[in-house]
Amino acid sequence: MTELPTIFRGLIGQDRAASMLAAALAQGEPSHAYLFHGPRGAGKFPAALKFAAALCCEQGGCGECPSCEKAARGVHPDIEVIAPVGSFVTVDQVREINRNLNLRPHESRARVFIIRGAGSFNSESANAFLKSLEEPPPFVYFLLLAERVASTLATIVSRCQPVRFGPVPAADIEAYLLEHYQVSEVVAPAYARVCRGDLELAKALCIDPDLPARRQSYLQIAENLSRGSWEGGAGQMAAAIMAAASRAGETAEAEEDEAVPEGFLTAPKKRREQDAHRRAGQAQRRELHLALDFLESWFRDMMAMAAGAGDAVLNRDYELELENLALPSKLGNYRRALEAIEAARSKLSYNVELELALQAMFYQLQEVL
Numbered sequence: 001m002t003e004l005p006t007i008f009r010g011l012i013g014q015d016r017a018a019s020m021l022a023a024a025l026a027q028g029e030p031s032h033a034y035l036f037h038g039p040r041g042a043g044k045f046p047a048a049l050k051f052a053a054a055l056c057c058e059q060g061g062c063g064e065c066p067s068c069e070k071a072a073r074g075v076h077p078d079i080e081v082i083a084p085v086g087s088f089v090t091v092d093q094v095r096e097i098n099r100n101l102n103l104r105p106h107e108s109r110a111r112v113f114i115i116r117g118a119g120s121f122n123s124e125s126a127n128a129f130l131k132s133l134e135e136p137p138p139f140v141y142f143l144l145l146a147e148r149v150a151s152t153l154a155t156i157v158s159r160c161q162p163v164r165f166g167p168v169p170a171a172d173i174e175a176y177l178l179e180h181y182q183v184s185e186v187v188a189p190a191y192a193r194v195c196r197g198d199l200e201l202a203k204a205l206c207i208d209p210d211l212p213a214r215r216q217s218y219l220q221i222a223e224n225l226s227r228g229s230w231e232g233g234a235g236q237m238a239a240a241i242m243a244a245a246s247r248a249g250e251t252a253e254a255e256e257d258e259a260v261p262e263g264f265l266t267a268p269k270k271r272r273e274q275d276a277h278r279r280a281g282q283a284q285r286r287e288l289h290l291a292l293d294f295l296e297s298w299f300r301d302m303m304a305m306a307a308g309a310g311d312a313v314l315n316r317d318y319e320l321e322l323e324n325l326a327l328p329s330k331l332g333n334y335r336r337a338l339e340a341i342e343a344a345r346s347k348l349s350y351n352v353e354l355e356l357a358l359q360a361m362f363y364q365l366q367e368v369l
């Protein structure tokens with residue numbers, strides 16, 4: 001394994017992707033187009049920024065020179081970040097890239113375009129982009145980021161070298177949270193697991209002042225379900241989700257999918273306002289998934305407890321309640337409860353009415369428990 005350049009340190013739980021990129025740098029033959037793909041919060045953007053810094057740096061990513069330092073602050077003139085406007089990477093954005101493609105680097109040895117939301121090219125913008133992507137000048141690099149290869153146009157995928165980012169392992173997230181945030185050793189494992197490999201979400205959880213209260217209320221709903229009292233749960237949960245989402249919407253202004261250094265936030269104010277509405281919807285979906293994650297963690301714990309594997313319990317501050325409620329004879333019921341939550345999760349990804357869908361889920365949970 002190639003030793004990682006300094007610059008890749010601090011990339012959490014992505015050793016495989018980092019060593020692949022480091023090897024390309026060490027061999028002196030990086031590809032001119034990469035597709036970083038993997039789930040939200042896996043660290044694609046921070047990795048792209050580090051790789052871009054390494055491509056620009058005279059020493060291949062020392063992490064200390066003025067060039068590396070500018071890259072880290074998001075003010076490097078040879079690193080450009082392009083994000084979809086609304087739902088799409090537009091043909092205008094691509095024309096802008098094409099127009100400037102042959103300009104020499106301002107001050108380093110490369111020019112790097114980081115394109116977020118590479119799944120958001122439409123056929124028009126993709127067509128305009130293909131030639132540049134295929135035959136860029138020798139000093140130009142494209143780093144495309146997408147959650148899924150499958151949702152990215154095949155004509156684009158085929159011209160890029162793929163680099164896969166897996167979900168960040170829960171153990172890495174737990175260690176990171178304990179090191180960088182004031183979370184207790186009791187809740188850190190629960191936080192690390194409910195965010196399902198999304199490190200950015202885990203960080204957001206830790207600085208969210210009322211998360212502990214929300215976690216408690218979602219777990220309380222799960223506990224009530226386990227005691228056979230489910231009435232009002234759906235409404236209660238829907239209200240909690242809406243309240244949390246609207247609070248998040250108010251503070252979403254400065255928030256991006258993954259941490260973006262301030263200097264790259266160059267989008268015109270007007271567009272950022274338009275994005276606020278979209279972000280409010282995202283905040284609601286996010287809170288919903290979080291609520292379902294906590295619900296799920298409860299029933300996983302019930303299974304663990306019922307199976308005599310108390311050590312595996314995630315919500316360690318609820319050990320007593322879990323121990324009192326979990327019955328070995330109901331292992332199958334807990335598994336079906338998890339299936340019902342999972343089914344609701346995929347249904348709720350579409351725009352069905354929140355409370356109705358939650359009611360359907362609670363009804364099912366009552367059946368299986």
Ligand SMILES: [Zn+2]
Nearest residue numbers: 057062065068
């Ligand atoms: Zn450097």
